[in-house]
Amino acid sequence: MPRSSRSAIDTATPGWQQELAAGINSVEELAGELDLPASLLGGSHAAGSQFPLRVPRGFVRRMRRGDPRDPLLLQIIPTARELTAHPGFVADPLDELTRLRQPGLLQKYQGRALLMVTGACAVHCRYCFRREFPYVEAGAAPGTHALALAQVARDPSIQEVILSGGDPLSLSNTRLHALLRGLEQIDHVRRIRIHSRTPVVLPERIDTGLVTSLGNCTRPIVMVLHSNHANELDATVATAVARLRDVCATVLNQSVLLRGINDDATCLADLSQRLFEIGVLPYYIHQLDTVRGTAHFRVADRRARRLLGELAARLPGYLVPRLVRERPGMPAKEILAPVLHNPQQVT
Ligand SMILES: *Cc1c(COP(=O)(O)O)cnc(C)c1O
Numbered sequence: 320m321p322r323s324s325r326s327a328i329d330t331a332t333p334g335w336q337q338e339l340a341a342g343i344n345s346v347e348e349l350a351g352e353l354d355l356p357a358s359l360l361g362g363s364h365a366a367g368s369q370f371p372l373r374v375p376r377g378f379v380r381r382m383r384r385g386d387p388r389d390p391l392l393l394q395i396i397p398t399a400r401e402l403t404a405h406p407g408f409v410a411d412p413l414d415e416l417t418r419l420r421q422p423g424l425l426q427k428y429q430g431r432a433l434l435m436v437t438g439a440c441a442v443h444c445r446y447c448f449r450r451e452f453p454y455v456e457a458g459a460a461p462g463t464h465a466l467a468l469a470q471v472a473r474d475p476s477i478q479e480v481i482l483s484g485g486d487p488l489s490l491s492n493t494r495l496h497a498l499l500r501g502l503e504q505i506d507h508v509r510r511i512r513i514h515s516r517t518p519v520v521l522p523e524r525i526d527t528g529l530v531t532s533l534g535n536c537t538r539p540i541v542m543v544l545h546s547n548h549a550n551e552l553d554a555t556v557a558t559a560v561a562r563l564r565d566v567c568a569t570v571l572n573q574s575v576l577l578r579g580i581n582d583d584a585t586c587l588a589d590l591s592q593r594l595f596e597i598g599v600l601p602y603y604i605h606q607l608d609t610v611r612g613t614a615h616f617r618v619a620d621r622r623a624r625r626l627l628g629e630l631a632a633r634l635p636g637y638l639v640p641r642l643v644r645e646r647p648g649m650p651a652k653e654i655l656a657p658v659l660h661n662p663q664q665v666t
């Protein structure tokens with residue numbers, strides 16, 4: 320995200336904010352933490368200057384030391400491969416800027432509107448679909464929340480509001496609380512959804528103030544986490560999820576299918592089973608959007624479908640996420656898999 324959006328993180332206050340501020344943002348320091356020579360890490364300062372390295376220390380502690388191919392490391396290390404141009408990989412492949420109903424409010428699907436409440440995140444994921452998104456211009460700033468809420472209030476077709484970003488849990492409890500209270504004033508808003516990677520990368524964020532605020536909300540809250548690999552889900556995350564489960568109607572997970580990180584049926588099965596163990600159900604696994612600088616993470620559709628087929632053959636249906644892709648103009652996310660064919664059936 321643009322550096323200017325960093326100011327969206329409130330600075331005064333508690334433990335999680337100190338933890339956030341203490342995050343690692345230099346390749347050299349990361350190399351030191353992982354007992355790897357910086358040269359082996361393959362970090363690129365040029366890529367990092369376009370989209371800075373940012374990772375909480377707790378997440379780094381879940382990486383394997385001395386392993387430059389660690390699946391958590393590969394999600395956050397800036398590499399020279401991001402600088403190679405690929406046809407079709409552009410700044411805004413989903414055409415989101417033209418889909419803004421008004422600053423800060425994105426509506427693509429019936430009944431649901433997405434509020435971009437901040438551009439800030441606790442971690443910078445190299446494959447991020449909004450890595451080039453101009454949050455400030457698009458209105459992900461405090462001053463525009465009131466206008467976005469007013470727009471939701473005027474449109475009774477909006478039954479569910481999704482807090483997104485960036486990462487909505489980068490906001491302070493005070494600001495989140497105000498947003499939730501604002502949404503509760505709108506009768507036709509029946510559900511509130513929060514899309515966040517923070518409980519996974521910075522579980523300290525799920526503090527008492529946040530849990531109280533969510534617990535007092537008069538609408539059911541759907542929490543959708545973002546985890547891509549079972550190694551991300553250690554005991555600290557399990558504790559954070561247990562706290563969320565006390566106050567949320569349901570806790571789901573979405574992942575991104577990433578080459579070299581989780582594009583393997585055993586790895587995906589481990590992720591689903593680990594999610595279940597900590598009380599989370601898999602919801603979506605996304606085919607990468609064609610954002611500039613992310614082509615090296617792409618898994619071809621054929622392979623992606625085959626992987627999901629393997630997963631469906633191994634796991635109960637409720638542990639198989641839907642493989643989806645966003646297509647501008649479609650009425651919902653396009654479901655690519657799992658679609659199973661009976662080999663005995665001749666058509
Ligand atoms: C993905 C998305 C949603 C939510 O879609 P679901 O299929 O309900 O999870 C809503 N709005 C926007 C803009 C989205 O990109």
Ligand code: SF4
Nearest residue numbers: 440443444447485516
């Ligand atoms: S947490 Fe989500 S929005 Fe933030 S950088 Fe990662 S993928 Fe992008």
